[in-house]
Amino acid sequence: MVTLREVAERAGVSIKTVSRIVNGDPAVNAKTRIAVQHHLESLNYVPNHAARMMRGGSSSVFGFMTDAVATTPYSVDIVRGAQAALNEKNQTLLIANTDGDEKLEKEYWRMFRAHRVAGVIYASMFHRPHIVGQPDFKDPIVLANCFAALGDKPSLIPDDEGGGYAQAEYLLKLGHRRIGVLTLIPDIVATTLRGAGIRQAFRDAGLSFDESLEQRGMDGPVHFERMIAFDAAVKMLSAKDRPSAIICGNDQVALQVYSAAAHLDLHIPRDLSVIGFDDQKVISENLRPSLTTVALPYFEIGRQAVETMREAKQNDANWAPKILVPCPVVERESCCAIS
Amino acid sequence: MVTLREVAERAGVSIKTVSRIVNGDPAVNAKTRIAVQHHLESLNYVPNHAARMMRGGSSSVFGFMTDAVATTPYSVDIVRGAQAALNEKNQTLLIANTDGDEKLEKEYWRMFRAHRVAGVIYASMFHRPHIVGQPDFKDPIVLANCFAALGDKPSLIPDDEGGGYAQAEYLLKLGHRRIGVLTLIPDIVATTLRGAGIRQAFRDAGLSFDESLEQRGMDGPVHFERMIAFDAAVKMLSAKDRPSAIICGNDQVALQVYSAAAHLDLHIPRDLSVIGFDDQKVISENLRPSLTTVALPYFEIGRQAVETMREAKQNDANWAPKILVPCPVVERESCCAIS
DNA sequence: ATGAAAGCGCTAACAA
């Protein structure tokens, strides 16, 4: 690899002069600059990041720790968002995927420290509280898609309550009144918040929410709701006073509602409106009719996590806002107005 | 951050002795080792990766370049597989996501060089030829899910032909003879290879393949096939001599076939068997009935890419095998035997 | 078995 010294020798100047030019220091003669720049390019010089760091300079590398698992692929967009924001300043991500393994997580924290990362984004695959366990880690830690159980770290989370509100509001505006709800498993944050949002939308519309039309996901592991969504939907839609619309806990549940509707010969959206959550495009764009849903703003969460990280560097260690990122309705074809 | 010197001072030994212990050099007195190790832990010493690299040592960091886009989320599994393999040797990934932007890709190559990465895995989101454009990059480059157009780099690719073969073979063994095929867009490698595999399976079974039952995806951008799959499926299934089974170009196409079947009141699998490709779990596990499909071995591709990288370091620069990774059938509920 | 010294490539501080 080409070093500063080699370039300096070729150009017949000192190392420091070359260093100045590489770093855009204005205090260099224009002629020298051009001459040196020529050599820089022809030798294809690239500064050695390790050497730069040695001089106490902070790293341009951030750590990204995630518990991603095979079944929740969309959260990659958090990475994409983070990288989009980092790229503007030539910063990069060192990625650590724990698959939920705590021992692995410890190793990765060690690795982050070995690399003297400038900060860490800790991203979870679903919205939940988390205790980030690195008491002696001095650089900022920002949580993405999860929040600090102790409230001691800044975090970016989807506005699930607003998303639930948006689902209900959207259907109410289309004139629906009997609205079924198929929730995710009850023990997660999203379920509670979205449920609260739905109820608030009914209140704001001056209507009362019929609790009997809510079918809660059974207790069980994450994604367990899909074991029962189909049956729940069939039951709900077989009733005499069946709902004219269904709010789904996520797009996978919506997929099962589609199956249930087909099973019962109900046409979507003519006989039944369906609204999902997450906007998993693999599902939402491919269902026929395509699925109106509420997007989880993963990309935006990633982008803002980086911005928040930068702010955290300016603020003291107690700065720990919990930032809600809106979940917008993505309108497609699965809902229609009723008269 | 704690340095070797601080530990050495506390322990009352030289820097070098501590260094030896950190690096597992056996040539140290057992007593000294224990004493020093105590301080190492209590001070929570972590070696400075940048400093280590300065002494010419090769980096434990690999570059991972990908063109991932929002609509193809599953390829993250390549990253997960690569990390699983790297983790055993305490190596890590610096991730660069180009979203297909060539200017960005150039910047990232520069960044990889700045970090003196030990090698680069170049992963594409769909199986295709690729020209990796870094003439002066000396460390090994391994392609994952794509292959070198010039045949000059090792690559790991899914065995699409074997996958197509497996789709057809599976249905033939269940007794199906009239088998429809809905392909992806024609211009991509996967379409050609899978088509060849399907035909080979028919030949091996001593049967002839009815070309009229193949509906090719229209020309257009990637994913364009889903614009027409629903209509194509309806047309195919409305014919008098409709097929008893359909082979789909991917799971998204299969999803549309499900919609088409529902539309025509055909019950899956009783009236129609469906087999997908990709095993996108968000779809395959949630459809009712769940979808029998052929898995794209992304995790395995990532894992083997790392192994191949290690081999490449042993071999000379001309070593460039093209390694096929099998695509196994994942049996679920969407196919059944016919009498 | 242990230590002292040199130097990796760069930048900060100072000098010319």
Place this chain on the structure above:
DNA sequence: TTGTTAGCGCTTTCAT
């Protein structure tokens, strides 16, 4: 405007 010197934290080489 340009150059010199020192030193970041570590490993390598050579001594002891």
